[in-house]
Amino acid sequence: MIRRMGKGDLDAVAAIWLDANREAHDFIPAAYWLGHFAEVRTALARAEVWVFETEARAEISGFIGLLGDYIAGIFVRREARSGGVGRQLLDHVKTSRGQLRLQVYRKNLRAAAFYRREGFRVLEEGVDPETGEAELLMEWRWDGPQS
Template sequence: MDHFEIVQEMFPQAEVYVYEEGASIQGFIGLQEGYIAGIFVSGEAQSSGIGRRLIHFAKGIRSQLRLDVYPKNTRAVRFYQRESFEISGEHTEQNTGEREYSMIWKRQ
């Protein structure tokens, strides 16, 4: 998994919400206040609406959400834009030197 160490450091400080089907975890989202520290959906469950459900859950408990995403991850950028996130800035991620978009969603 990319950035495993970073995720491992962040998640003890985050609220983690899990999407389960039966006894199997299909995905999860980690929130630090209004920041989405990570959202993950298992490979076989991708494109089945789980990511959207996790985002909608987070929108139900927060009035504003923020996240950072690599522009080269066009699939993720499009997903967040479909979920009404807007690009609010661009910066270079410290650990990788990669460009990142900052994106934000606010309840209307």
């Protein structure tokens, strides 16, 4: 089930954010993510966040965070990855938007490949000034109904 994040979900969502970032971005020191944890936790409380909750265990398996049409991230628990959670979250937000943008580290091959499969294209390449890592600015646009 996909639903809007509630106040009681913040701890679980923030923990997923931290764990997923440390695992997906092992090329960035873990201290970087820990150093931004409090700031991100505050931002999550203010952002538009949709969570994927398993009905069987009433546990949050992943979430997508949005700032307008910008995807701040899709994060999924390790044990739920490759099970369609990320795709379902992305499909959910695509239904209410004509375009979406995001940034992904070039070294995060799995995420970049996922976004390409989901119809995103690279607009430009740049460097994250905080980490010094190359990143891709990607965009998805709704092209209307397929005939």
